[in-house]
Amino acid sequence: MTAAEAAAAASNLRATLETLTTEAFRPDLAEIDKLPTLALARTMNAEDATVPPAVAAQLPRIADAIDALTPRMARGGRLVYAGAGTAGRLGVLDASECPPTFNTDPATVVGLIAGGPTALTRAVEGAEDSAELARADLDALSLGPEDTLIGISASGRTPYAVGAVEHARALGALTIGLACNTGSPLAAAAHHRIEVVVGPELLTGSTRLKAGTAQKLVLNLISTITMIRLGKTYGNLMVDLRSTNDKLRARAHRIVALATGAPDEEIEAALTATGGEVKHAILVLLGGVDAPEAARLLTAAHGHLRAALTHTR
Structure with missing residues (x-):
């Protein structure tokens, strides 16, 4: 690109930017740097609310x-x-x-x-x-x-x-x-x-x-x-989360508890049997099946826990 072509391209880009809403200048905000911090925070928060x-x-x-x-x-x-x-x-x-x-x-x-x-x-x-x-x-x-x-x-x-x-x-x-x-x-x-x-x-x-x-x-x-x-949740519970740290393992336990209401020892047993898979553990507890059967049912249901549960009753 020649210098003249580059200058023309830059001029065209400047002209284009002037037409974009996201690039528009707000004269009413031209002196926001003079505002007290709280007033500036309120102004910004009001903008975010839109x-x-x-x-x-x-x-x-x-x-x-x-x-x-x-x-x-x-x-x-x-x-x-x-x-x-x-x-x-x-x-x-x-x-x-x-x-x-x-x-x-x-x-x-x-x-x-x-x-x-x-x-x-x-x-x-x-x-x-x-x-x-x-x-x-x-x-x-x-x-x-x-x-x-x-x-x-x-x-x-x-x-x-x-x-x-x-x-x-x-x-x-x-x-x-x-x-x-x-x-x-x-x-x-x-x-x-x-x-x-x-x-x-x-x-x-x-x-x-x-x-x-x-x-x-x-x-x-x-x-x-x-x-x-895609069946990655059960209601509003993240039943497909990956338990890769202590916080997520605690969250996995809590999710199984919320979904099943089972005692802690039963939840831990189900999670252990299923290799920490939340969805499988819930199916074990609610469906009354073992871990291999839970895995089979979920595969047949393409990972949808609700669908898998219908085949345990």
């Missing part, structure tokens, strides 16, 4: 996306997040929380961030501007038709996120675009568009604030409800 209603306006679209991706995951498909900067970090965060919370294979929910792991803690120059990098990252995963790709970008214009959605769609994957501006190229490229308009930020252009909060809320909705649909 995010849940903005997410609520998109719930029908979020539900449609979940209903489309869940059958794919039930057949072994993966859920992949792709974004740059804050958006990418939020995707990586949500993906990393699925194995301990829902006992998923780490390869089942994957977070991709432009620039790779280094970009989690420091900016990687030029990474977010590369659609080619997104295509390479998806090809490394061998993305296919049973997979789902969620591109995340506050502006809805980030080349890495848009490129990821476009390439995933070309590969036959289900695609979802999550942005915080209407009419975004990201949403337009996806099968399902989710555009949570939170308005200008407290700090002009700092989309780790309201936009980041909105993205986190939407990702929480998508991953949690999908896992509920």
Whole structure:
């Protein structure tokens, strides 16, 4: 790119940013640095309070996306997040929380961030501007038709996120675009568009604030409800959690207690017999079966505890 072309591109980008709601300047907040700390905290908190209603306006679209991706995951498909900067970090965060919370294979929910792991803690120059990098990252995963790709970008214009959605769609994957501006190229490229308009930020252009909060809320909705649909819970109990430390082992015991009402010694015996598997232990106690039979019933029920219980009565 010549110097003239680079200057023209920069000018066009500046012009584009001026049209984005997430980049808008708030004159009414121009002197917030003069406010007492408590008043500033109240101002920021009031701004944050506008995010849940903005997410609520998109719930029908979020539900449609979940209903489309869940059958794919039930057949072994993966859920992949792709974004740059804050958006990418939020995707990586949500993906990393699925194995301990829902006992998923780490390869089942994957977070991709432009620039790779280094970009989690420091900016990687030029990474977010590369659609080619997104295509390479998806090809490394061998993305296919049973997979789902969620591109995340506050502006809805980030080349890495848009490129990821476009390439995933070309590969036959289900695609979802999550942005915080209407009419975004990201949403337009996806099968399902989710555009949570939170308005200008407290700090002009700092989309780790309201936009980041909105993205986190939407990702929480998508991953949690999908896992509920996949049978990873029993009511509101996390029966597929992975007991990898003392806190989680104590939580596993408590979950079995809440689900069954059994005495502590029976719960410990069931957890020991099932290798610490919460769902299996509950089935042993409520269904009156041994550990191998609990495992067989859950396999036949595709991991759904309620369905497995119907075959013990």
